[in-house]
Amino acid sequence: MSEYVPDEVVVNILQRLPVKSLIRFRCVSKSWNSLITSPAFVHSHLNQSIPNNNNLPHPLLIVRHCSSSANRALDKEHYKLFYDNEAFEECAEFDFPTKSRSLKHFRLIASENGLICLSEQERYVLWNPSIRKCWNLPKPCITARKHSGSTCHEAFGFDPRTNDHKVVRIVIHHSTKEAPVEEALVEVYSVRTCSWRLSSASLTPSTNFTDWRKPKACLKGSVHFAALDQRNGTGIGFVLSFDLRDEVFREMIFPHNMTRLHTDIVTCVFSGSLALLCYDEKNFSCSIWVMKEYGVVDSWVKQFTIDIVGGIEKNALEATANDPEDQDSNSKQFNRRSHLLSTICQLITRNIR
Amino acid sequence: MANNGENPSPDVGGKTVKLKADDGEIFEVEEAVAMELQTVKSFFDDDGVSYDTVVPLLNVSSTALAKVIQYCRRAVELRAKSGDDEGANEKAREEREGLEAELVREESDEGIKELILAANYLNIKDMLSFLCRAVGDRIKNKSVEYVRRFFVLENDFSPEEEERTRNEVAWAFEGVDAD
Numbered sequence: 001m002s003e004y005v006p007d008e009v010v011v012n013i014l015q016r017l018p019v020k021s022l023i024r025f026r027c028v029s030k031s032w033n034s035l036i037t038s039p040a041f042v043h044s045h046l047n048q049s050i051p052n053n054n055n056l057p058h059p060l061l062i063v064r065h066c067s068s069s070a071n072r073a074l075d076k077e078h079y080k081l082f083y084d085n086e087a088f089e090e091c092a093e094f095d096f097p098t099k100s101r102s103l104k105h106f107r108l109i110a111s112e113n114g115l116i117c118l119s120e121q122e123r124y125v126l127w128n129p130s131i132r133k134c135w136n137l138p139k140p141c142i143t144a145r146k147h148s149g150s151t152c153h154e155a156f157g158f159d160p161r162t163n164d165h166k167v168v169r170i171v172i173h174h175s176t177k178e179a180p181v182e183e184a185l186v187e188v189y190s191v192r193t194c195s196w197r198l199s200s201a202s203l204t205p206s207t208n209f210t211d212w213r214k215p216k217a218c219l220k221g222s223v224h225f226a227a228l229d230q231r232n233g234t235g236i237g238f239v240l241s242f243d244l245r246d247e248v249f250r251e252m253i254f255p256h257n258m259t260r261l262h263t264d265i266v267t268c269v270f271s272g273s274l275a276l277l278c279y280d281e282k283n284f285s286c287s288i289w290v291m292k293e294y295g296v297v298d299s300w301v302k303q304f305t306i307d308i309v310g311g312i313e314k315n316a317l318e319a320t321a322n323d324p325e326d327q328d329s330n331s332k333q334f335n336r337r338s339h340l341l342s343t344i345c346q347l348i349t350r351n352i353r
Numbered sequence: 354m355a356n357n358g359e360n361p362s363p364d365v366g367g368k369t370v371k372l373k374a375d376d377g378e379i380f381e382v383e384e385a386v387a388m389e390l391q392t393v394k395s396f397f398d399d400d401g402v403s404y405d406t407v408v409p410l411l412n413v414s415s416t417a418l419a420k421v422i423q424y425c426r427r428a429v430e431l432r433a434k435s436g437d438d439e440g441a442n443e444k445a446r447e448e449r450e451g452l453e454a455e456l457v458r459e460e461s462d463e464g465i466k467e468l469i470l471a472a473n474y475l476n477i478k479d480m481l482s483f484l485c486r487a488v489g490d491r492i493k494n495k496s497v498e499y500v501r502r503f504f505v506l507e508n509d510f511s512p513e514e515e516e517r518t519r520n521e522v523a524w525a526f527e528g529v530d531a532d
Contacts, residue, residue: 003466005504009473009485016489024525027497027518030509132524 011035015048019130043163046113062094062116062129066105075104079129097134098125110156110215110223115165117156124167126191140196142171142185149174153209153225157218159244165191166244168223172205182206188247201247203240210237210265217267219274220294221245224267226276239267239274255289255300270303370397371407372422374415379407382422389425391476410475417471420456424480427452457487462503465491494530 014022014036022045026033035041061084068075077100081091100106106118106125118125122144124137144150153170167189175182182205189196208228217224222241229236237254254265254276264279276289286306293299370387372380384404388394396408410418428449435445457465465488472481492500501508508515519526 003470003505005466005470006473009469009481010504012481012485013488013492016486017493020525021493023522024497024529025500026522027510027515028500028504028508029506030514032506033518 011041014041015045023131039163062111064108068104072104075100077105094129095132097127097132107213108215109154109167110218112156112158112165112218115156115158117167119154124189126165137167137189138194138196140169140189141187141198142169144171145173145176149176151212153212155216155218155223155225155242157216157221157223157244159221161221161245162192164244168242168244169196170203170225172207186242186247188244199247201242201249203249207240209240211267214264214266215268217269217274219269222250224274226265226267237265239276252291252295253297255302256297258289258300258302275303368404370404372418373407373409374413374418375411376415378415378418380415380418380422383426383429385429386422386425389429389477390421391478392474395476412474413471414467417467420468421471421475421477421480424452424456425477428479453483453487457484462491466503494528496529496532499530499532 014025017025022036026036061082063080063082065078065080066076067078077096079094079096081094083089083091100120101123103120106120109117109119109124111117114128114130116127116129118127122140124140125134126137127134144152151172151174153172155168156165157168158165169187169189170184171187172184173179173182184203184205184207186199186201186203187196188199209225210228211226216226222243225240225242227238227240229238237258239252239254241250241252242248243250258278264277264281266277266279268275268277270288270290274291274294278287278289280286284307287302288304288306289300290303291300368384369381370384370393372382372387372390372393374380387408392410393408396402396406397404413421431445431449431452435442456468460468465484469481469484469488472484492503495503500506510518
């Protein structure tokens with residue numbers, strides 16, 4: 001006699017399954033369909049799979065590589081899965097479900113929890129490769145003025161407190177003859193409400209961001225921009241964080257002993273802490289500063305300096321990690337990072353004519 | 354018998370507890386092993402229940418109970434072996450994984466379901482965990498029909514609804530094992 005399995009045991013089993021199986025099992029019955037697509041289940045499945053990684057031998061990394069050529073029809077965006085280990089073997093390639101219309105490629109805003117946010121001017125796209133769903137966001141509220149009239153700074157992040165993914169858009173209208181006052185406007189898109197909303201948060205329009213068109217770190221429910229302080233003319237940099245729930249800007253000064261020869265400073269998350277990737281174009285080196293204790297300026301530590309032979313194309317800092325960093329020792333991470341950076345260099349230099 | 358609430362270590366020939374399966378068969382088990390079954394532990398945690406009382410486990414067959422006891426006995430032994438020593442811990446962990454694999458290897462789908470239901474009813478967290486993992490491994494590449502049979506579920510979709518959902522997620526049907 002076949003016995004009926006209680007719901008809590010079914011959930012226990014389903015939480016351990018890979019996403020592809022779960023998507024297929026949506027067809028088993030209506031109740032399984034509701035369960036599998038319910039936000040609570042999705043959330044707990046995600047949290048389950050991060051430590052176990054679905055019993056894979058190594059964490060996975062998504063590497064994005066955009067090829068371009070004179071023939072626009074041949075422009076392609078590649079998203080490949082690699083095993084994040086010494087061998088760094090390719091595991092799979094995703095089919096990219098859409099195509100950019102006016103630019104050669106989309107711009108990567110960031111990726112968080114398996115969701116990838118891309119943009120092409122004012123068209124924003126969210127893509128979840130594991131369930132193969134892709135959708136366009138509605139038009140934002142603030143229209144950037146064309147022809148150098150505005151600069152747009154974007155970030156994408158996840159706020160665990162409200163269990164919501166958000167896209168943040170800072171639009172700075174530069175002063176023109178018609179509109180001499182420079183202004184900075186902020187709007188936020190929430191995946192939960194599927195809508196854009198102007199934020200009352202304010203920032204100085206003359207903020208000198210160092211990470212334009214680069215991904216911004218998302219940590220503790222805030223996205224983090226990097227900027228230089230022009231006020232005292234000292235050019236000291238700071239991290240400008242935007243809290244996704246409270247919609248408030250906060251500043252955290254860069255390390256005191258950081259030299260100012262960097263051309264690109266980008267925030268990222270390193271082993272669960274906020275970090276700065278500082279690219280020094282002159283010396284072809286990249287240093288990684290880690291803020292050991294979040295919010296404590298004295299806890300910045302220069303963790304690594306990486307020499308990059310041949311230099312990196314500016315867009316190399318766009319590598320996205322599919323899984324949070326594991327708890328390996330620092331030297332292993334260092335090897336992995338430099339291997340990754342050099343792999344990205346190879347990927348990009350292969351396409352430089 | 355006094356309820357001293359202490360678990361004797363397995364190698365000290367301590368108290369035993371009697372467990373009764375659904376067909377009336379009685380299993381006499383060392384107390385430490387019996388306490389792995391949280392349901393049994395709760396039974397004795399009640400005031401005034403003496404350790405002589407036979408615990409009725411009406412929802413567990415004797416075949417399943419025998420296997421559960423065998424697993425818990427080995428699990429308790431292995432836990433006693435591990436301590437601060439990295440090497441010993443590693444070895445114990447490997448042995449436990451071997452034990453788990455052996456338990457499920459020969460089992461039919463019905464058998465493994467029976468074990469899961471027993472582990473769930475008896476509230477044995479570790480055993481339930483690895484059994485769910487084992488079932489997950491079994492079904493992950495299987496068809497929708499296989500899963501329905503395994504969990505005894507009816508397809509309550511209308512033909513149109515089912516077709517629509519299947520088309521939506523057609524990619525997930527690639528590489529599925531034949532039934």
